[in-house]
Amino acid sequence: MDLIQDLEYRGLLLQVTDKEGLNSALQQPLTLYCGFDPTADSLHVGNLLQIIVLKRFQDAGHRPIALVGGGTGLIGDPSGRSSERQLNEQNIVEDWGNKLKQQLSRFLNFTDGDNKALLANNYDWLGKLTLISFLRDIGKHFPVNYMLSKDSVTSRMEAGISYTEFSYMMLQAYDYLNLFEKEGVRLQIGGSDQWGNITAGLELIRRSGHEEQAFGLTMPLITNSDGQKLGKSMGNGIWLDPEKTTPYEFYQFWINTDDRDVIRFIKYFTFLSKEEIAELEKEVETAPEKRMAQKRLAEELTAFVHGPEALQQAIKITEALFSGDIKCLSAADIRQGFKDVPTYVMEEKGEMSLVDLIVTAGVTPSKRQAREDIQNGAIYINGERQTDVSYRVTEKDRIEGHYLLIRRGKKKYTLVQY
Numbered sequence: 544m545d546l547i548q549d550l551e552y553r554g555l556l557l558q559v560t561d562k563e564g565l566n567s568a569l570q571q572p573l574t575l576y577c578g579f580d581p582t583a584d585s586l587h588v589g590n591l592l593q594i595i596v597l598k599r600f601q602d603a604g605h606r607p608i609a610l611v612g613g614g615t616g617l618i619g620d621p622s623g624r625s626s627e628r629q630l631n632e633q634n635i636v637e638d639w640g641n642k643l644k645q646q647l648s649r650f651l652n653f654t655d656g657d658n659k660a661l662l663a664n665n666y667d668w669l670g671k672l673t674l675i676s677f678l679r680d681i682g683k684h685f686p687v688n689y690m691l692s693k694d695s696v697t698s699r700m701e702a703g704i705s706y707t708e709f710s711y712m713m714l715q716a717y718d719y720l721n722l723f724e725k726e727g728v729r730l731q732i733g734g735s736d737q738w739g740n741i742t743a744g745l746e747l748i749r750r751s752g753h754e755e756q757a758f759g760l761t762m763p764l765i766t767n768s769d770g771q772k773l774g775k776s777m778g779n780g781i782w783l784d785p786e787k788t789t790p791y792e793f794y795q796f797w798i799n800t801d802d803r804d805v806i807r808f809i810k811y812f813t814f815l816s817k818e819e820i821a822e823l824e825k826e827v828e829t830a831p832e833k834r835m836a837q838k839r840l841a842e843e844l845t846a847f848v849h850g851p852e853a854l855q856q857a858i859k860i861t862e863a864l865f866s867g868d869i870k871c872l873s874a875a876d877i878r879q880g881f882k883d884v885p886t887y888v889m890e891e892k893g894e895m896s897l898v899d900l901i902v903t904a905g906v907t908p909s910k911r912q913a914r915e916d917i918q919n920g921a922i923y924i925n926g927e928r929q930t931d932v933s934y935r936v937t938e939k940d941r942i943e944g945h946y947l948l949i950r951r952g953k954k955k956y957t958l959v960q961y
Contacts (some may be wrong), residue, residue, distance in 0.1 A: 545566070545569075546600065546603045547562065547565065550596070550599070552810070553810040553811060554763065554807060554810055554811065555596060555762045555810075556760065557762055557763045558738055558759075559758065559760045559761075560741075560742065560745060560758050560759045560760075561756070568729060568756070569603075572605055572606060572657070573600075573605045573730060574605070574606040574608065574728045575597070575600055575607055575608070575729070575730035575732060576608035576609070576663075576719075576722055576728050576732075577593045577594075577596075577597055577607070577608075577610065577731070577732045577733055578610040578612050578615070578715065578731075579611055579647065580611075580612035580615055580616040580620060581612060581636050581640040581642075582619075584638070584639045584784070585646065585782045585783055585787050586646050586783045586784075587780050587782050587783060588765065588780075588781040589734065589764070591783065591848070592762055592765060592811055592812065593734065593762065594609075594650045594651070596732055597651060597660075597732070598650060599814075601651060601660060602814075606661070607651055607658075608660065608661045608663055608722065608726060609651060609660060609661070610663050610664070610665055610718065610722070611647070611662070611663070611664045611665070612640075612665055613636060613637060613667075614665040614668075614714065615669070615715060615718070616631070616639070617630070617631070617633060617666075618630075618710070618711050619707065620708070621696070621704055621711060630707075637666075640664060642784075644664075646783055646784070648662065650847075661726070665718050665721075668717075668718075669714060669717070677713075681716070681717050682713060684750040685747075689746070693712060693743070694738075694739055695711075695712065695740070696709060712739060712740045712743045713747075715740040715741075715743065716743040716746070717747065719731050719741070719744030719745070719748060719757070720748050720751060723757055724753075728757075729755070729756070729757045730757065730759070730760060731757075731758075731759050731760075732759075732760045733762075734761060734763075735761045735763055736764060737761060738761050741761065742759055744759070745757055765811070767801060767804050768801055781793060781796050785849060785853070790845055790848075790849040790853035790856060790857045791857045791861070791880050792882065793848065793849065793857070794841045794857035794858070795857075795861070796841075797837065797840045797841035798837050798838065798840075799837070800837050802827055802831050802836075805836045805840055806820065806823065806824050806827060806836060808840055809823060809836060813839075813840065813843040814843075823836040823839060842854060856875075856879070859872070859876065860872065860876050860879060863876070868926055869925040869927075870926060870927075870942070872942065873942070874943040877942055877946045877948065877958070878946075881956065884957065885957050886957075886958045887958070887959050888960050889903075889959050889961050892938075892961060894935050894937040894938070896934070896935050897913075897929060897931075897932070897934040897935065897936055898910050898914055898917070900936050900949075901913045901916070901957075904957050904959050905957065906922075906949050906951050906957045907951070916951060917929060918930060918932060921952050922949065923949070923950040923951075924936070924940060924947065924948070925942065925947065941961055944961065945961055946959065946961070947959040947961070
């Protein structure tokens with residue numbers, strides 16, 4: 544199976560300007576690029592699909608360029624948006640761009656081989672453009688009626704679009720032209736919302752007098768079976784920065800994938816073979832309760848994004864929570880696994896009665912209720928049921944001296960931090 548066939552099998556080839564021509568060009572090593580605008584301080588799962596496709600091309604012998612949009616990030620891409628983006632200060636965009644560079648360097652090979660990846664920043668050339676040269680050398684190639692025909696513009700005509708965002712496609716087109724001329728790039732990839740910008744770049748290359756063919760390819764935007772976008776803008780963003788989305792949260796996100804989505808996501812995001820995927824598809828059909836496909840998806844992606852050690856930590860936390868064996872967890876595990884649990888910072892470091900503790904930490908509203916909950920077996924300390932109303936909590940109950948986890952009933956957790 545060649546690269547294009549593999550992309551088609553995985554559902555990753557949504558649009559391509561000339562599939563036969565691209566397939567022919569891919570018989571020799573080819574340089575391609577994908578842009579990542581620093582609109583936040585981290586990449587997210589929507590970007591991950593683009594990174595993985597870049598890696599697929601690199602693994603097939605081609606040379607990828609990861610382009611950080613230090614220049615275009617100052618302008619704002621109107622694609623896929625119904626309202627104007629907030630413009631960020633240059634120092635913020637620069638800081639975010641540096642963080643994106645660090646993340647991108649984890650996923651592609653930038654050090655070895657003839658096809659080692661290149662990390663670039665379009666501010667290096669866009670920042671040098673003057674208004675006059677921009678209008679004369681670039682703007683002259685963009686008829687207004689051509690720009691008005693692009694979805695990124697037409698979708699915003701009713702609500703309004705500024706000249707700033709209107710000009711974005713010209714800047715991205717210039718990126719392609721610049722990389723075509725300086726680095727020999729012949730393919731730009733991106734999400735489906737980038738189709739208009741990508742084809743604008745191809746048109747600029749043609750209008751600039753170049754005869755060698757260049758190509759554009761888009762992947763689908765990631766949605767679940769309910770049609771919800773899994774990017775950062777829908778309130779359910781999964782970030783690649785472990786400080787924003789911990790490896791445990793990342794692992795749990797994929798473990799909880801709907802049966803209707805799991806095989807599609809495995810095709811999208813993993814490097815499993817067609818045969819392995821077929822076996823997992825059978826498991827979903829015959830034994831969905833085992834959730835083998837979800838486990839494999841979570842394992843593959845967590846290891847790819849955060850590394851094998853983070854994967855093992857995520858599995859350890861998951862198993863401890865399932866079994867209730869909280870005491871086996873380290874303080875670092877607790878911080879990760881209970882990041883979003885209500886937390887009470889205890890200033891009193893000495894021992895305290897369990898009744899006083901759970902009232903002080905806000906687990907129960909009164910001492911009477913606390914005593915009833917303890918006697919009824921509803922209170923757990925670090926996973927162990929405690930039914931002694933006279934029990935006193937001491938330093939030996941704390942995990943590594945810092946944490947104590949109280950559970951009331953089946954699901955209500957409170958983390959006490961010392």
